[in-house]
């Protein structure tokens with residue numbers, strides 16, 4: 001498999017390179033099946049892996065998915081896909097390059113990313129994107145989240161359906177309601193996998209490989225808190241199936257979880273968030289963030305993942321965005337797709353939005369200390385109006401470099417209770433037992 005190599009999305013996958021395994025003689029009531037390639041998980045990673053394998057001649061590919069429906073977190077995603085050097089960018093005169101994309105990824109990752117992997121992903125990612133275009137899918141638009149408009153707005157549901165269509169055309173079997181539970185090892189090699197279907201055990205034996213594409217572990221509270229204790233108060237929007245099953249199975253064979261220190265949450269999600277639409281960028285438009293004591297505690301212009309860290313470190317993991325009418329008017333324009341702002345504009349009561357003609361009134365409604373919040377905002381405003389900027393946290397304007405920090409002084413005032421949220425667990429699996437579990441000469445492990 002050398003084309004596209006399922007590197008397109010955040011894949012926590014591990015390939016177990018294997019010798020061909022024949023079905024063992026039947027000694028129990030457990031049903032057994034022999035397949036060519038077994039892919040576990042039917043999200044972007046698993047379906048892509050299966051399709052690429054079949055396109056490259058692998059026979060008898062089977063995908064198992066524990067949920068009744070395919071798609072995992074992939075189908076819940078916003079579909080924002082960063083790709084460099086695309087035809088859409090060129091047609092809009094956007095100048096971009098793989099080198100620039102590489103620089104931005106490395107900068108965003110504080111230069112600690114796996115350089116080889118980043119270099120490899122960038123062109124493979126484009127090939128995968130072009131695969132979808134070749135099948136008739138189109139990005140709705142391309143927009144900037146960094147220096148260059150590079151984020152292509154795709155429809156994740158259409159992508160999953162297209163992968164499924166390709167799988168069907170290639171004769172791949174996708175079996176839902178089949179949960180992988182344990183890798184089967186024989187003489188130091190993975191030869192298959194134990195699974196459960198409708199409460200009954202079923203063993204798969206593979207001629208080639210087992211590929212684990214079971215996604216992240218946002219829904220595995222124990223593992224999440226083990227990896228990062230701050231996550232005890234985090235909201236989770238990952239798919240229900242994101243319980244780290246593949247990670248657990250691989251760890252039993254000695255694979256390690258790596259880069260755990262880089263696990264970060266996203267920010268700022270409304271308290272009752274159900275999807276990506278329940279996130280706001282209000283702090284980047286000038287809203288101040290305060291804690292339960294009505295005091296600022298973080299630089300609001302920081303990257304959202306560092307703000308999330310600071311919020312999660314709060315005793316209850318809560319935070320409040322405080323802003324005025326002029327910021328609200330900007331939000332209505334910039335976040336016109338967010339249903340909750342429209343509801344606030346219509347004066348609809350939402351359990352996490354509090355308003356008032358004065359800061360004190362809004363604070364009272366939000367059960368924050370009115371006097372302290374008034375002091376916090378007065379102090380913030382005073383520094384801005386005196387041209388001192390933000391000496392306490394060194395906040396900078398984000399939306400445009402020409403923009404100045406704006407005081408929060410135009411009534412009415414708004415307070416929105418927001419939290420940090422896990423969309424995915426960017427932690428990788430790495431095998432430390434390559435020799436033990438693979439006889440292949442080439443490196444068939446992806447060091448994610």
Ligand SMILES: Cc1cc2nc3c(=O)[nH]c(=O)nc-3n(C[C@H](O)[C@H](O)[C@H](O)COP(=O)(O)OP(=O)(O)OC[C@H]3O[C@@H](n4cnc5c(N)ncnc54)[C@H](O)[C@@H]3O)c2cc1C
Pocket residue numbers: 009010011012040041042043044045046064065066067070071072073074075076077078079080081178179180181213214215216237238239240241242243244245246275276422423424
């Ligand atoms: C709300 C939201 C918005 C997001 N927006 C974006 C975005 O705009 N851009 C972006 O790049 N990323 C985004 N992400 C992250 C992105 O969706 C994920 O990184 C990506 O979808 C992961 O793909 P995957 O195939 O690895 O996992 P998944 O899509 O989760 O697929 C894994 C599958 O494996 C199945 N599975 C798990 N255990 C087993 C088992 N034991 N047996 C059988 N099957 C099993 C699961 O049920 C699941 O269907 C978002 C995530 C969320 C939750």
